[in-house]
Amino acid sequence: MGSSIAVAIVNGVPKPLPSDPRRTLLDWLREDLALTGTKKGCDHGQCGACTVLVEGRRINSCLSLAQLHESDTIETIESIGSADNLSALQKAFVTHDGFQCGYCTPGQICSAKAMMQELAEGWASAQTQDLTERPLPTPEELRERMSGNLCRCGAYSNIIAALEDVIASDASLQGAQA
Amino acid sequence: MRMTLADMYNTPDERNLLDTMKQGIIGKPLDRPEGPLKVTGTATYSAEYKLDGCVEGVLVLADIPQGTVSTIHRDDVVAMPGVLAVLADEAMVRRSTQGTSGKAPAQDVQTVDYFAQPVALVVAETFEQAREAALALKIEYEGAGNPVPFDPESADAEVETPSDSKPVKGGDLEQAMRDAAFAIDVDYDTPGHASAAMEPHATIAEWQDDRLILRGSYQMLAFNVKEIADCLSISPKKVRIIAPYVGGGFGSKLGITHEAVAAAIAAKELGRPVRVVMTRQQVFQTVMRRSETRQRVRLAADAAGKLIGLGHEALVSNLPDEDFAEPVTQATEFLYGGENRLLKVEVARICRMTAGSVRAPGEAVGMQVLEAAMDELAEKAGLDPVELRKRNLPAKVPVEGTPYSSRMLVEALEQGAAQLGWDRRKPSPCQTREGDWWIGMGVASAARVNVMIPAEARVTLNADGTALVETDQTDIGTGTYAILGQIAGEMLGLPISKVRVVLGDTSLPAGAGSGGSFGAISTGSAVMRACEAIRKKLGKKLGCEGDALEITDGMASHGEKQCSLIDLLDGEDMAEIGSIKPGKTFKDFSQASYGAFFAEVGVHAFTGEVRVRRMTGAFGFGRVLNAKTARSQCLGGMVWGIGSALTEELAFDMRDGHLVNHDLAEYHVPVHADVPALDVILLEERDAAASPLQAKGVGELGICGAAGAIANAVYNACGVRVRSFPLTLDKIIPHLPDPFVSPA
Amino acid sequence: MKAFALDHATSAQGAIHALQHGGTVIAGGTNLVDLMKLQIAAPDRVISIRRTELGEMALDGEGLRIGALVTNADCAADMRVREHWPLLAKAILAGASPQLRNRATTGGNLCQRTRCGYFYDTTQACNKRDPGAGCAARSGFNRIHAVLGTSDSCIATYPGDMAVAMLALDAVVLTEGPSGPREIPIAAFHRMPGDDPSRDNVLEAGELITAVRLPAPTGGIQLYRKVRDRASYAFALVSVAVDVTMDQGRIARCALAFGSLGTVPWRDPAVEQVLIGEEPSAALFAKAANVLLKDAKGLGANDFKIPLAARALAATLNEATQAGKA
The missing domain is CATH 3.10.20.30 (Beta-grasp domain)
Incomplete structure (x- = not known):
């Protein structure tokens, strides 16, 4: 070596x-x-x-x-961001109360960031009906793709709402038809 | 000078001060102030403090169910790289401390009470060294002479009536069952549950001379200080606990447990800070389980569907000598009518890890069964399940005759039904099929007792016109940082940006702690009363009564007179401690939060898999202190309801009482994909008997009955009534109709 | 975790050479590190193959060659796999979580060890972990255990999904070892426990999986149906891999494999023979299920897997044959 x-x-x-x-x-x-x-x-x-x-x-x-x-x-x-300079994803988590105790939160956010990249690259998931097409960021897709991150406080609905918010303002993720 | 207002809550405070305030922030869906720290990973949890010289401890668990430690082969392990100590001190605890105990639990780890009980602590320079050494430690045991059985249903298991659980008896239930036009007599069972908070239990213990400082993950610090002090036979004054952020609790961190005591003892012995973090498996195996339950429910109704008799009897379990018994019938006592009644809980003494509080002890499993049985009665009586519930709400609590402080159950049932589209529900099962899925709807009531715990808080109105709220109250994800700031801001007429909340440090006044849904109303009331005292002084300065003072955005006024707080304070901070204790209002009124759950599920016609498709919860719990965090509490409860209905079950091996599924791969808490978009309706209500805030508890309400709504929806979908939770597919498939035959 | 030495091989040959002196291969580590923390695996020497050339995917005349180091995620994302062997992508995507699939590899996943709770608990007797110790699962909590291919020594399932799809696709496991390269049909790769459950597969000491080869696409309708206790991120109770081709309303060709039903990924040619040439019907699916499950034995808590497998088979064949007709 x-x-x-x-x-x-x-x-x-x-x-x-x-x-x-x-x-x-x-x-x-x-x-x-x-x-x-x-x-x-x-x-x-x-x-x-x-x-x-x-x-x-x-x-x-x-x-x-x-x-x-x-x-x-x-x-x-x-x-990804600091407390006085939050990323869009982090802001959305705060706005939508996508956490309670906060312990799973950094993992959820890191996971979500990479998940959006996977979506942008057209990766399929177990929810994707046609594997040869680019998947749409439906709630079902997002839930399946985030299922590797447990939240015992049960903030799941709010996390998905936060992700939908960020995705809606990200053109690269709207291009699912590409 | 500090003063304390008369603290017992003996008469309902009808002044409803919060509604007379002008700042307009109470109840608003404000973001959590600590949110930016949590989303950036900069909120500091218990294991994350960097202390010079800190070393690592790993607990060693017994691999026998009962007996005595005879030999610990320390020498082999002490010789391993980095190992500093092997401890099996008699002050180490065998069991977790029950919530609000304030005393040491069973100590001395020479004795083994249950499989996987901690018996030693290995300390080393690094975590990797300590972990390897802990697994290498050989311990010999002598078996127990008179073993306790592992199965609560075993004939050998002693069954007792718990000391703090008096049976409720009224009239003649047997006769009512005979007289009933419609009667239900059913047995249900629910399995053990784990809290499974995402942050494993962790403590860093540090001694400064004879003072012990613990950074730990606990829910009720004022009690925890006493518990740890009692374990170590030191004065509680010598203990300080710091816990500003707690990664979930759900009952598992109410009392101190193995790692805290072991860390404190090791730190003392080594003269260095010691950190002990439990592994996930250890948390599952040693902290607290919710008891499994077997419940018999008897419902006797007249021809109109009105209950004339109600029986709810439960068998739960715990280790010998534990006071706690899952209070299964707690809400049954007041929820529905039926003067002829028998409610009782018995506890079987068995050899499994300690049973204790897991989110909403009692109602979490009692309500789901009662509500499933109510569904059976509705079907038998030919009544809509919503209507059946509405017909059975008594004017006063049966048998004892206590009035209700407030109860928005009818409103919850009606608004929840409208939200889910209950009118589309088919009254009989197997009527709706979408592809391979049977679709159905179910309803359940929600109820959870309202509890107050003595609490204090200090509020300081700073000379610069900002306010500081301080208490040892914890925020375990509940929203305490947000709501205490809103209460203080509303009372003192300050925008939320001018209020700072400091929590989770026992050097501050003792709050209630987090548990039993009591944190908000107890500590919140203390904050409110501290603010009231400040208002009184401010009023004096402005020449009026405190109540007559109007403050908005830091500007105080009374009639024509107007003065900024900064000018009124004139360079002096103003600090007050507010306090509250439960008093007569809790005896004079039946106090509970109420709600209703509506669920739509799909059941796979071939495989029996159940998916919750939509779910609505409508809840009335007095004043909403923060509509965002309260909603989140309800959402979280409903997710627990999904877990309790469909996936969560502790599996114990009946041969040695060990927990088989002791990790997050095999104990199935719901994941994202299990949870659809959930609707929450918050019903505005005021309840002066519950607290000066006019608020009641909400932290656990969302789980209390939720699983019943799902089970009822499963029946409505596919006609399979499962009386054993969770409704895993193995219990459903034997009873499913032919999947190839669609409804006519 | 016991102390160990970590070496980094830079080629497959280098790894094989290193393995001659004993040691355990690490690729993604998602299973091995998990087991090492619990000291269910306690190697003195660990050889990383992460820097070797085994991370490539290539199409050639014989089919698709998936290098042992190709991650599950990359394999499922590969457009060739998605278009021509969708069964494999579906099975991989049904497994674990995105994070785990990003790290878990093709070779590692084939060697994934069981999730039996008694194997995973070193306080309990397990012949797979500790040969001769006995099997605590047989009379313990065995709800997730196998009903086919069990022995008195062991009832543990192979828990994965990827290999089940590969079995239905007639994949071949390519290895290299001290006695040269081998091509092992995947049906012969996993070992039933018999009286030696400690060996999950037929790999010899020092032998390394280098790739998996998928033969030419069948063009069939391919479905993977995983039945589990929660909607995602859970091991299968039963899974079914189906690859079926319809011709004029009849089943012209089919391959069926099952996960978490047997001690190994399960395929029974007799089941396929029942189906081939027939018109799909509920009765036909039931007949196939009877053949599949004729030797199935439950131990109480896992009895339900027998009707569940029949039902999952019917549901999946029903869907695939309907789609094939369309």
Whole structure:
């Protein structure tokens, strides 16, 4: 192996990966990088609270070993907006009360961000009737695509309302006919 | 100088002060003030504080159901990399603390009361080291001499009447059943449930000399301080708990539990801060379960469908010596008529993890069964289920004769029915088929008792014209930050941007805590009373009574006189502590929040899968303090109703009492795809007996009966009456009609 | 999680070479890391194949070759798969969650281990996890367990969806190992438990899945029906993969595979023989179900899977044959 220290690019900044191969991407973000916006809800890929974007795709950071992310670009909730400069998605979550306790929320938002990208790229879901056509962002599609993120407070209806709001103002997602 | 208003709530406060205020923010659907922090991941939850030198503890669970620890092979584990300590202190707790206990639960982890009880804590420099060491720790046990059975239905299980649950008896139910024109006598069962709050239980314990500081995830801090102090035999004054953000509770964080005590003991022993975060599996296995229930419901109605008799008896379970017994019949006591009645709860003593409060203890499972049985009666009596309910609302609480403080059940039934389009419901099952799906509708009433807990809060009107609200009250997602600010802003005539709310720190006045839907009305009333005291002083400065003072946007006036708050304060902050305690109004009136659920479901004609297609809830709970957060509370409850109706069930192995489905993959809380767009109708109401705010509790109302509406809709869809929750498809398919035959 | 050494192979050959010295392959890790945290898997040495060349998809004369490292998400998003092997895309999209599918790989998913609650709980006896320990599931809570292909040693299901579709599509698992490359028809890949449930599949020590090959498209109507306890993000109680071609109102060709019904993804040619050449009808579907389930054995809590499988089969064949007629 080379002598240079392995890094991953987290929110635009190169960060040295941990030395213990057991450390998950989630624990590395939370403990070593103090990026505690990414939450640990189950640690076994069963709740989605730990969702982050790796190379633009959403994954469960709890089930990935940090050392497997050399050179990867990682985006966490901290890169999406700040309390005094919320992204459109974050604003919509606040307006529609798309959360209660807030613990699943960063995961929901990261997941939603990537989900919209998947929609824009025309990815199908289990709700998509014709796999050869670009899917429309119907409520059923959105619910299926967000089902990897549990919310025990039961804010689901409000989360979908927030997503519909953002999608309605995003031309690239209206182009489902393309 | 601080003063305290007479705090017992003995007579309804009919002044309805909030409606006389002019700021106009109370009840408005304002955004949560902490929202920007939550959506950016910058709200700090208990495990997320960075303390110098903090080390990691991982709990070790027993792999036997009952017995005594004989040997702990510490040495092998202490030699592992990074390991600092293996603790099995006698002060560590065997069980979770019941809500509002204020005392230590069963201690000493030498004894094992149930499978997967925590018996030790391993502490290491890093989480990975502690986790590996915890799994490596070998413990030997001696079995129990006189084992407690695992199954509440076992003949060996001792059955008791719980100490705090008196049976309600009136008239002669047996005779009423014989005299009835229509009678229903049915057995239902409901399974155990888990709170499954998204944030696992976590504590960071730190000692500063003889003072203990806990960053923890708890619901009722004033009680939690006493509980932890009692566990450690120290003064509660030496304990401070900080919990500004709590990632959900639903009863599971009412009392302190294993990780908090273990962390405190380890931190003391090591002289370093210690963090203990439970794994998801540990939360499932050790914190609290809602008891399973077996319920017998007897309904005796006359020819007009009026109840003349009502029986509701339940068998629940808990460990020996636990006071808590799921109060299944709590709402049955006051909801419907029928003077001939027998309501009672019994508890079977079994060997499974502690049973305790899970969102809406009692009503959550009692109401869904009562409401399913009411549907059976409606069918038998040939009455519309909405009409049956309307005919059975008594003028006073049966047997005890107490008047109702307020009750908007008729309005809820009518508005909910209109919203869902109840008039399109077919009275008999199997009439509507869309493709492979049978479609049906169901209704259920909602009811949840209104509870007040002693609470204090401090409000400071700052010289700069802003206000600060402080209490140790928690916000577990309930909207406390929002509503306390709105109450203070309304009372003090300030826009919401000028009010700051600080919560979740026991160095502040003791609020009620979050649980039992009592946080808002209790702590909210304390805030209101603190504001009243401030208004009184302000009035004095302006030369009038507090009540006569008008304040809007920081400008106070009385008649011709007008003065800004900043000028009135003249450079001095004004601080008051308000407090309230439940008093006579809770004895003089039956107090509850009410509502109605309407559900439309599809049942797959082949596979028996059930999907909720639409659902409406209409709720009356006194004054709405914030229409946005109150609606969210109702939505959340309805989602729990969907889970309780269709998917949620704790599965215990009857051979050792261990929980088989102890993770979020196999304990099925609803996901996005299970939940359609839900409608919530908030009915405006004022209830002076319930609180000076004229508000009642709403945090749990949305679940209380919701699953009944879904079960009733399933019957209406496909003609299958399942008397065992949840309505998983295995219980439905044996009774489905031939899927290839469509309705005529 | 036990301490382990992590190595990064840069080629399939390199990985195979590394495996000669023992070790466990990691690709996405969605199942392995889960198991390692619970110490159900406790390898001393883990070899990552993430930097190898196995992440490619290619169409050739024999069909579509899906590299072992291709993620479930990429496979389901691939337009060739969606157009010509929609069954595979549908099955993948019915599984897990988008986050997991973005990380889970083709090879890893074939090797996914069971969700049996007794396998997942190290305090309980399990022959699959701990050979010879016994099976606590047989007389325990076995609602999700298999009714076909069970043994006294084990009643655990293969829990996945992707492999069920691949089975109906006659996929071939391509491997390389110490004794060279192998082509394993997927029907022969998963092992029934017999008296050694510890081995889920026929991979030999040091053998690595390099790809899965789908043969030429059938052009049939392809449906994947997953029946589960909630609407999404749950393992199947029973799933049915159907690929059917109709000709003049009769079933000309069909392939049927079932998930979470047996200990392995389940396909029974005798069922297909009942159907081929016949006009679809409720009676015919029932006849096929009887053949499928003639040896099915429930243990109480999972008895319902037998009628459920028959019903899911009828529903799915009904839909597919109606669509095929149109």
